[in-house]
Amino acid sequence: MSVKNEKLAGMTEAELDARHADKMRKKKLARDKIIATKTQEKGLVIVHTGKGKGKSTAAFGLVFRALGNDMKVAIVQFVKGRWETGERQALRRFEDSVTITAMGDGFTWETQDRQRDIAAAQAAWERAKALILDATHQLVVLDELNIVLRYDYLPVAEVVEFLRDHKPEMKHVVITGRNAKEELIDFADLVTEMEQVKHPFRSGIKAQKGIEF
Structure with a gap:
C-alpha cells in the first residue's frame, strides 16, 4: 500500500x-x-466522425438540446433518405421549429449508381448552403456529409471555403459521418472521433429498433 x-x-x-x-x-x-x-461567442463547426456508433445520434442529441433552448434547427440527410428513423418521427412533433430534408437515396453500395449519388450529393449540398444562409435556423445538421466527401462526390475544399467565407457568424453547423477529411478536421472548432470498442453486429445481432434506427 x-x-x-x-x-x-x-x-x-x-x-x-x-x-x-x-x-x-x-x-x-x-x-x-x-x-x-x-x-x-461564435457559431461552431462541429464534426462527429470515427468508426464507432453514435455520430448521428450525438448530432440529434444536440438538435433536442437546441430545441429545449427555443432554437430553430435544420437537418439535411445526405445518405439516409429512404430510412424512416425514430429521430425523424420524433421531430415531426416539432414541425414549427425543425426543417428536415432527406436528400440521399441510401448508401452508395445500395444505389450502385455513381452518377446518381453524385447528383443527390450536389443537390443536398445546395440545400444545405441555403439553410446555412437562412437566418431562421440557429443550428444546421449535415448528417453523413463526410460519407459523400469521402467518395469525392463533393470537393471538400468547396465545403470548407463556404463554411469559412459564408457561414453566418453565430450559426452552428454539425457534420457527421466516418472518415472525415483532414481539411475539414483542421477547420472545425470541435471534432469528436467515435471509437468502436464492441458492436453487437459482429456477434450476429441485427440492427435493433429504437437503438439503430
Missing part, C-alpha cells in the same frame, strides 16, 4: 469528507478562473 493510501485508510469519515470538500473547493476555484478567460 502506498503512503498516500495508508494515510487515507487511517482517516475517519469526517476527515475524508473534509478532505474531499477542500479538494473540490480548490478544483472549482481553478475551473472558475479558466472559465472567466473564455469570453468569445
